[in-house]
Every structure is written in structure tokens, then in C-alpha cells.
Amino acid sequence: MATDKDVRFFEEVLTKTRAGKIPWEPTANPSLFAAPLAGKFTLTISESIGDSYTNTEYELILKDSDARQLTGITNFHPNVSVVDIRDLYESARRKALNVDAKIDSVLGELEKL
Amino acid sequence: MLDYLTHNWGNLASVAGLVFSFLAFLFSKRASTSARQARDHTLRQTFGEEMNSATKTAREIVTHVTIDRADMALLRVGELMDRASYYIARWDNRLSERSKNNLLAAREQLTSIHDVLTKGAISDLAPRDKRSLAQSCQRVSAIFSEEYGTAVKGAEIEEQHGN
Numbered sequence: 001m002a003t004d005k006d007v008r009f010f011e012e013v014l015t016k017t018r019a020g021k022i023p024w025e026p027t028a029n030p031s032l033f034a035a036p037l038a039g040k041f042t043l044t045i046s047e048s049i050g051d052s053y054t055n056t057e058y059e060l061i062l063k064d065s066d067a068r069q070l071t072g073i074t075n076f077h078p079n080v081s082v083v084d085i086r087d088l089y090e091s092a093r094r095k096a097l098n099v100d101a102k103i104d105s106v107l108g109e110l111e112k113l
Numbered sequence: 114m115l116d117y118l119t120h121n122w123g124n125l126a127s128v129a130g131l132v133f134s135f136l137a138f139l140f141s142k143r144a145s146t147s148a149r150q151a152r153d154h155t156l157r158q159t160f161g162e163e164m165n166s167a168t169k170t171a172r173e174i175v176t177h178v179t180i181d182r183a184d185m186a187l188l189r190v191g192e193l194m195d196r197a198s199y200y201i202a203r204w205d206n207r208l209s210e211r212s213k214n215n216l217l218a219a220r221e222q223l224t225s226i227h228d229v230l231t232k233g234a235i236s237d238l239a240p241r242d243k244r245s246l247a248q249s250c251q252r253v254s255a256i257f258s259e260e261y262g263t264a265v266k267g268a269e270i271e272e273q274h275g276n
Contacts, residue, residue: 025218027225028249030241034221039213042221065201065213067220 010060010073010080010088013043017091024096033092040065045092058085154271160204161264167196168261171254174226178250181235186250190230193253194223212260219256222249 016022022043024033032046041062048057062070075082094100118125170193177186197220201213208216229238229246238246 023214025222025252026245026248027222028229028246029225030245032225034218034225036214036217036221039208039210039217042217044221065205065217067198067224 004079006071006073007077007079009062009071010077010085013060014084014088014091017088017095020095022092022095024092026096033089033096035092041070042067045089047089058082058089060085060088150271154268156207157264157268157271160207161261161268163196163200164257164261164264167193167200167257168254170196171250171257175247175250175254178226178235178247183230183233183235186235187227187230190223190227194220194227197223212263215256215260219253222253222256225249226253 013022017024022035022037024035024045027034027044029046031048032044035043037043041064044059044061044063046059046061048059050056056075058075060073062072064070073080073085075085170189174186174189174193177183177189197216201216201220204216205213226246226249229242235243235246
């Protein structure tokens, strides 16, 4: 059962991810991104696309150094908005795939045309 | 002179005792420092050997995935996942935060590789999924290779300081 502390954890991860401070990396699953933290923890954020838009599930997981899941937050949590968790996934994806730097590079190329 | 020695033998013996005690302390300190350096060097070498072995296994995974041998790749991935967990626990007190993060990242990559490989044949994967799988395998190999390099460098620096 998710607690208020879990929500605070989610909000902190969201804030730090938006600020680009969490080293998200792509994995073998194109819809899953992972980040090690402080040499002790691992974060993962994933998107599972269901039959429809409303069935799409986003899940943020925190694991300890023994790979045990400590907590997991999904978009079905009553105190976490779908918009926020989708934003977390999207921000993590952009960081992991270095999207902003690549777009800057494309913009540079476009300016030369 | 003999008279002086006869009257002060106790004081002289005390001074000599003090000098010998100081020398013994000095030598034992040096011996303890050398023993610690030797132990650190051996541990670093052991870690280096383990990272070298992990790099070889990671390279095998890259090869098996490249030639669509999911069964062989899965065996090696399972083995390396176990070893990564062992390395994280075994070297927890001796590694930098960067190295610990690297090992955690490698284990997470291996977990995701394992999940993808258990879902079906590599040849059945969509091109995007196949590319992600290959890049993830390559990332694991790069991580262990980096850690091997760091361990070798550390051992060399220790050797230079020791000489």
C-alpha cells in the first residue's frame, strides 16, 4: 500500500528528473528506463501500453542494492496524477535518449540550410 | 668511565630500552602499513580479475545476441546477473559511488535483457526492440570493461606509490 512518503518520493524523483539530475539510461526494453542512485538504489520507470489510452500503465519502482523492490508507484495511485507520472516517463525518456542535445544538433543543421 | 657506568647502569638501561621500544614501534608500524598495502593491492587485483572475467562474459552475450542465440545468451545473462549481485555485495565497502552505480546499472540492464530474451526468439523482435537489446548488451560490456580499467589503473597507481 502506497503511503504519503511514497508520494513525496515520487514528487522528488519528478522534480529531479525535470531538472535533469537523475542519470536515466535506456535498457533492453524500449519502454523501460533505469537509473542507479547513490550506489545503493535503482530507479526504473516504465510504460506498458494497453488496449486503449486509458489502459496505459506507468510505473516508477525503487529497488535496493539487493534488487528487492522497496516501493512502486503507478498512475492508479489516488494521490499521483496521470499527467505527472506520464511527464516523469517522458522526461526520463528524453534524458536517457539525450533527446534535447540531439534536437539542438538537428536545429543547428537546419539553420545551415 | 667504568665508575660512571657502574653508578648509572639503571638509567642507561632505561634509555636503551626506550630507544629499542621506539624502534620496535617504528618497525611494527612500517610492517603494518606494508601489510595493509599488500592486502589492498591483492583485493584490487582480485576485483580487477573479476571485472575482466565479467567483461569476457558480457562480450559473449553480445556475440550470442548478434547471432540470434537467445538460449546461450540467456545462460550467460543469468550467470552475470548472479555475479553482478555478488560483486555489489562483496565490494560494497571498497568501491567508489561511481563504481557501485555502474554495477547497479549493469545488473538492471541484465535484468531487462533477461526479460526481453525470455519473451521469445531474437529474430521475432521488432527492429526497434532488437536494436535496444543489442545496445543494452553493449552497455553491460562497456560498464564491466570500464570497471576493469579502473581496477587496473588503481593497482598501477598503488604499485607506483609502493615503489
